[in-house]
Amino acid sequence: MEHLESTSSSYSTYARMLHWGAATVLVIGLLGVELHELFPRGTEMRAAFKAVHFQAGMLVFILVWLRMARTAFGRTPPIFPPLTFMQDLAAKAMRLALYLGMVALPILGVFDMQAADKPLTFLGMALPVLVAPNKELAHALLEWHETLGNLMIVLILGHAASAYWHHIFMHDNTLRRMLPRK
Numbered sequence: 472m473e474h475l476e477s478t479s480s481s482y483s484t485y486a487r488m489l490h491w492g493a494a495t496v497l498v499i500g501l502l503g504v505e506l507h508e509l510f511p512r513g514t515e516m517r518a519a520f521k522a523v524h525f526q527a528g529m530l531v532f533i534l535v536w537l538r539m540a541r542t543a544f545g546r547t548p549p550i551f552p553p554l555t556f557m558q559d560l561a562a563k564a565m566r567l568a569l570y571l572g573m574v575a576l577p578i579l580g581v582f583d584m585q586a587a588d589k590p591l592t593f594l595g596m597a598l599p600v601l602v603a604p605n606k607e608l609a610h611a612l613l614e615w616h617e618t619l620g621n622l623m624i625v626l627i628l629g630h631a632a633s634a635y636w637h638h639i640f641m642h643d644n645t646l647r648r649m650l651p652r653k
Contacts, residue, residue: 474602477545477548478545478548479548480505480548480644480647480648481548481647481648481650481652482547482548482648482649483545483546484652485541485545486541486545487577487649487650487651488539489537489538489541489643491649492534493531493534493535493573494627495509495620496527496531496534496625497527497531497573497623498554498652499527500521500523500524500527500528500531501522501524501620501624502520502523502524503521503523503527503622504520504521504524504620505524506520507521507524514547516633518653519520520580523590523619525580525584526593526594528576528577528580529577529581529593531573531576531577532573532577532578534573534598535570535574538570538618539570539599540629542566548644550637550643550644550648551643551644552643554643562583562633566632567624568626569623569627572619572623572626573623575619576616576619576620577589578614579615579616579619580616581598581601581602582601582602582612583609583612583613584609585600585602585604586602586604586605586606586608586609586612587604587606587609587613588609589606591595591612591618616632633639633645634646634649
């Protein structure tokens with residue numbers, strides 16, 4: 472059970488795998504959406520990178536629910552030395568914003584694609600159609616998806632920068648809690 476239980480100084484193996492797995496899949500999804508634009512419309516490479524983006528987004532959607540359940544029911548190792556009230560509040564707000572983004576982005580992406588009347592499959596399985604074709608709605612949803620995606624990039628970079636700030640300048644265990652145990 473060691474891999475499922477956090478200790479007083481480190482997250483469990485399960486929690487760390489969810490964290491770093493989601494981070495990796497987020498980067499893959501971001502690379503997919505950015506790299507697809509290097510190829511002309513209608514090419515196989517462009518479609519392949521867009522598919523990578525979509526599959527990664529759906530996987531993030533699944534992983535975030537597992538992460539939220541782990542956060543709700545799992546033990547969180549304390550930060551030592553402890554954070555101030557405002558730092559703790561900022562950390563909780565950042566985590567909430569990241570979780571909301573990881574839920575909302577895939578939903579907006581699916582709804583956008585369905586409103587654009589594009590068939591969707593995840594790991595070869597057709598997704599149920601929840602939105603009727605509507606070009607105006609598809610355009611609006613795409614704008615929201617892209618805007619939230621850009622905001623998520625800022626949040627993720629802020630999250631990573633905060634972890635390094637705590638490690639390098641505050642000399643606390645914020646980052647070490649999420650690194651492999653020795």
